[in-house]
Amino acid sequence: MGSNLAQPSRYSRHEVLPEIGSAGQNKLRNARVLCIGAGGLGSPVISYLAAAGIGTLGIVDYDRVDRSNLQRQIIHSESTLGELKTDSAFQYISRLNPDVKINLYSVRLSEYNAIDISKDYDLIIDGSDNFSTRYLVSDVGNILDIPVIWGSVFKFYGQVSIFHPKIGPCYRCVFPQPPAPGSVPNCSTVGVMGAVCGTIGSIMATEAIKVIVGMPNTLISTILIYSAEDSNFERIKISKNVKCYSCSKPLEARTLLPSYQDFCGEVIGITVHDFETKRSINPNLVILDVRRPEEYESGNIPGSINIPSDDFLNQLLILDLDRDVELVIYCHSGARSRKCIREIEQLGLANVSILDGGILAWNSIVGV
Template identity: 40%
Template sequence: MSAASNALPTVPPLVEPVESLSRAELERYSRHLGLPGFGIEGQRRLRAASVLVIGAGGLGSPVINYLAAAGIGSITIIDDDVVEASNLQRQIIHRDADAGRPKVTSAADAVHRLDPSLAVRTIEGRLTPENALELFTGHDVVLDGADNFATRYLSNDAAELTGTPLVWGTIFRFAGQVSTFVPGHGPMLRDLFPDIPEPDSVPNCAEGGVLGVLCGTVGSAMATEAIKLICGIGTPFIGRLLRCEALTGEYSTLRFSPDPDRPQVTDLAEVTAACTVDSNAGAAESTADEIDVAELRSVHDDVLVVDVREDWERELSAIPGSLHLPLGSLRDGGWQALESALSDSDRAGSPIDIVIHCKSGARSAQAVEMLSGSVPPGLRLRSLAGGIDAWEDVPRASADPRN
């Protein structure tokens, strides 16, 4: 990352304005029309614009809500997930009644409650190397609220290849970041973070947590950036990374410039490999020695179950008789941490098979992989496939092979 120049880049408006606004639109957006430098022409540009929003979760929720309220012409929403109860703490576009529904469907319904005339396209799936270039080319600006590194770098590379402006945001625990990347008008994501991190190098929201209201702070900033780009007003966060810390209330801006030594993006080959690893993460984890729920129920009294989730997760549910040892403790202490926990348990007399579990099987598979080289001879270490989610989904009677 090279030093940034003092001049802040600006870009011309992304779209030509629609010819006119209806009387109803003039009334609806009247608070915009009096803004200096924005006015009726800015509103006409918004009405002409099409945006692609990647993710209908924590960041996508305020992005979609505010762009729809602002009078954007059309929105495409892409997400492959369904609404869960744990989403509702921060994903404000969804309601309790939406649990179990595709997020894109729930989000589209919310948009139409706000503005029945707004054009909404939904894609229940993921952004992939196969569809990214076409989707980016078909929209004026893209807002990336993805929750994984592979998709973020895919968005960057697709933006570079198609020349499409990209607004990027990320959140973790109490901190958030926002930047804007406009090919040909400043640095891109790879100038700031050149290499794609490993998929599990940073805990996700389920493991690390996230302050719900922070999504509104970062998502609103992202929507603001999109409006500035579309209308050609203000100074976008091109070559700047906005950083906010919720606990201290501090905001800071990191300036950065294009890296002259960075290889230019010429295709999606590298990011295709990263996306393959990310999408196959579950399959890769399942290659670890696993046990399914039915077998665990049948041998439950003869194995030691170790729960690597956090304290608060055990407040929701726990497998009876399980030993608690958070994954972070295993990362720090390795096999010795497990041995120490075993020495304090009632089952430390002789070697016993161990089953490690988490919520869905991802963290327990990591634990098995970390410990696999330290397991004493004669002791079998396995991960519970599907985690406690699978345990709770399969009733005891139906899981017992003797029934």
């Protein structure tokens, strides 16, 4: 990397701000920020932090760029379809500000790697889209004593907060237990306005810069809620939970859970790329399409078996599968697959995953 991060011509609009100045810009240059996710929220976060001159930017994402991402994930493009999002992000940042050091982690963040990945960073930004990762990131921040900036989006709405172990509450203080599995639909099912991701992600990046340079009036102990439908912002004060599983304990007593997906009742999802890899190495892989018969007939993944979700358990019993068989379930976009997982658990089948994005994702990348 070059040594031009301190060039006044690039950062002069920061340096003339009394609240930032050259001292604040130096803090940004020396900062190490880890971004969880390079998707709808991660895209504006990565873009603005790289432009701001963050010295080191780590990016965690195991997914690949899909055409359906491009409506809101602005750092990716048609030219990077099918590539790892981390690689696509690297290309974007290198064009925008080649002096930023970029660390890529093309893996699923888990209880096995989260501490090692996060331990050398000053700040974590959580742009994940699932509850297990949110609880994991919150606990990692508490264990390492690192502040976490959290954001989420849903349809026309978004939320942002800062969870700072030294000062305010953590994610667990506000949400001690995850919602029931399947009770909260994801964006692939209900949709999200792309520009809302930009709004929330930009606020997350703004709060990151404020924390790094030491500005007051951040969103610590506050959740900022945005509604694009009525262009309204609302602030809700939050406080520490003295009985919190994580942050109420002494620093040395804080630990990770054995499994965050078990805690949240979530099912392991696999990308289209990983699914195709499974198909190539496991000739006995069983692929179940849980859509309606007419949907199946209109187009399906070759070799899949159609078992509609409304009679899933009965039809699955007829198949009489071995308990050690490896299963992949898919539907239109993922919602029905997740519901069927709970029925599979009754049969003691453990080696089961769902295809993230369903047939929509597979068609956009592989097709027939």
